[in-house]
Amino acid sequence: MNLTLKIWRQKNAASPGGFETHEARDVSPDMSFLEMLDMVNERLIAAGQEPFVFDSDCREGICGTCSLVINGVPHGGRKGTTVCQLHMRHFQDGQTITIEPWRARAFPLVKDLIVDRTAFDRIMLAGGFISVNTGNAPEANALPVSKEIADLAMDAAACIGCGACVAVCKNASAMLFVAAKVSHLNYLPQGRAEKDRRVKNMVAQMDQEGFGNCTVTGSCEAVCPKEINLDFIAKMNRDYAVAVVKGELKANSGGGVG
Amino acid sequence: MNFFMKIWHSSLGKKYIMGISGFVLVFFIVTHLMGNLQIFVGPYWINTYGLFLHERHEILWPARIVLLTMVVLHIWSAFKLRAENQAARPVSYAGNPAPFAASYASRTLMMSGIIIAAFAVFHLLHYALGVRAVNLTGINFSTLQDSQGRPDLYLMLLLGFSRWPISVFYIIAIGLLCLHLSHGMRAMFQSVGWKWTFGGVSHLPDKIARWFALIIFILYVSIPVAVMCGYGKAYKERALQHLTANAISGKESAR
Numbered sequence: 196m197n198l199t200l201k202i203w204r205q206k207n208a209a210s211p212g213g214f215e216t217h218e219a220r221d222v223s224p225d226m227s228f229l230e231m232l233d234m235v236n237e238r239l240i241a242a243g244q245e246p247f248v249f250d251s252d253c254r255e256g257i258c259g260t261c262s263l264v265i266n267g268v269p270h271g272g273r274k275g276t277t278v279c280q281l282h283m284r285h286f287q288d289g290q291t292i293t294i295e296p297w298r299a300r301a302f303p304l305v306k307d308l309i310v311d312r313t314a315f316d317r318i319m320l321a322g323g324f325i326s327v328n329t330g331n332a333p334e335a336n337a338l339p340v341s342k343e344i345a346d347l348a349m350d351a352a353a354c355i356g357c358g359a360c361v362a363v364c365k366n367a368s369a370m371l372f373v374a375a376k377v378s379h380l381n382y383l384p385q386g387r388a389e390k391d392r393r394v395k396n397m398v399a400q401m402d403q404e405g406f407g408n409c410t411v412t413g414s415c416e417a418v419c420p421k422e423i424n425l426d427f428i429a430k431m432n433r434d435y436a437v438a439v440v441k442g443e444l445k446a447n448s449g450g451g452v453g
Numbered sequence: 454m455n456f457f458m459k460i461w462h463s464s465l466g467k468k469y470i471m472g473i474s475g476f477v478l479v480f481f482i483v484t485h486l487m488g489n490l491q492i493f494v495g496p497y498w499i500n501t502y503g504l505f506l507h508e509r510h511e512i513l514w515p516a517r518i519v520l521l522t523m524v525v526l527h528i529w530s531a532f533k534l535r536a537e538n539q540a541a542r543p544v545s546y547a548g549n550p551a552p553f554a555a556s557y558a559s560r561t562l563m564m565s566g567i568i569i570a571a572f573a574v575f576h577l578l579h580y581a582l583g584v585r586a587v588n589l590t591g592i593n594f595s596t597l598q599d600s601q602g603r604p605d606l607y608l609m610l611l612l613g614f615s616r617w618p619i620s621v622f623y624i625i626a627i628g629l630l631c632l633h634l635s636h637g638m639r640a641m642f643q644s645v646g647w648k649w650t651f652g653g654v655s656h657l658p659d660k661i662a663r664w665f666a667l668i669i670f671i672l673y674v675s676i677p678v679a680v681m682c683g684y685g686k687a688y689k690e691r692a693l694q695h696l697t698a699n700a701i702s703g704k705e706s707a708r
Binding site: 201214264266267268272293295298299300301363364365366367368398399401402405406407408409410411412413414417418425426428429430431432433434435436439 | 463467534547645
């Protein structure tokens with residue numbers, strides 16, 4: 196296969212960027228998209244030119260590191276697929292392919308196709324955890340969890356935090372990511388104790404990072420490589436409303452004598 | 454106050470305001486429709502209902518104030534949310550691709566909303582305030598009276614929809630309203646966290662939104678369509694003869 200690639204080149208966030216056109220010759224249809232880019236980069240290096248930088252790690256669709264917008268769609272738009280699992284057989288010989296980084300104010304560009312996604316880490320630090328002392332694993336049957344709830348929590352926990360939901364959303368909203376992380380722990384008995392605090396803090400952090408708002412277009416669930424759906428956003432909206440209406444109880448500092 | 458400011462400053466809070474104000478406006482759309490549909494029962498019913506509403510200031514004014522507040526909140530939060538959304542993506546993708554897998558209704562909420570607001574202003578001038586210049590009939594709607602001396606809403610609707618540009622504009626606006634509702638109601642249910650399976654029907658609220666929009670469209674549009682197809686023609690002609698006779702006798706007595 197021979198392809199024409201229009202790839203985003205940008206030295207850093209401060210300098211202006213633009214597309215560079217490269218020909219990719221003799222691409223095997225069995226290559227993954229990232230292997231094809233590796234090949235292009237090797238040829239650039241051999242010719243003494245600067246390769247394109249892009250994020251990747253596990254290359255088996257489970258780490259959430261790869262992040263490319265292909266022809267305007269994050270991860271290329273194939274159902275439940277990350278870029279590293281996208282194969283060249285899904286493209287046609289002679290096709291022109293546009294490759295861009297995630298675009299969102301909350302994801303500042305680092306270089307070429309790499310963006311800084313630490314906004315997600317800060318959201319996780321705001322409440323995406325359970326405050327317990329570590330120690331031995333508890334006895335498995337001590338906390339019963341129904342099959343339905345375990346399945347729902349597992350569906351939410353499948354989020355790999357790649358940020359495709361933000362990249363595809365017309366409002367660059369992080370609702371699907373935050374909803375998955377909130378729901379995962381809020382469904383389970385271990386996480387329920389901090390349910391209200393978690394949803395309030397994580398939403399507050401999300402707002403502070405400068406993500407947009409949800410307009411329920413459904414782009415995020417269509418592109419999510421782990422097929423997380425909008426139901427979790429509804430669940431988070433409900434949890435947040437309950438938490439705000441409930442308010443907080445503060446312990447009395449008294450306690451009496453004795 | 455602090456509580457409300459907190460809601461206003463959070464992204465989800467603004468969506469609650471959007472959804473709840475939208476819900477109140479949907480409630481109005483339903484009650485307004487029920488009032489209008491009385492045209493098919495006859496002049497006596499709809500004119501009695503109109504007079505009842507107008508004489509009950511204790512219902513009319515609180516309702517007007519609540520509705521106006523909801524309209525303001527709905528529009529205000531829409532523009533605030535939109536400004537935040539646009540700021541969240543300073544650099545757009547090459548060739549500005551249409552949002553992936555997003556429905557037409559979901560992408561055009563702002564546009565349909567603005568056109569509906571413009572229509573609402575025209576609609577108020579046309580019927581509620583009875584501005585003669587906009588109704589294209591040359592008749593002053595606020596002077597129409599039925600045989601019992603009450604404001605003749607029945608005749609007003611018949612005359613109002615007798616001009617095709619007005620009926621066409623009305624049908625287009627109702628179409629956009631229902632497009633707006635088909636996604637807006639779905640988003641409203643989603644924003645307050647109501648999206649589950651009920652009685653074996655998955656995503657019931659989404660389905661309610663779509664069916665509701667379609668039914669509202671059919672019922673609203675039935676009125677101008679019926680009038681243009683000749684509904685109430687005899688009543689209208691009799692009333693017009695009466696009006697001309699009055700006008701002539703009025704002129705004669707003035708002499």
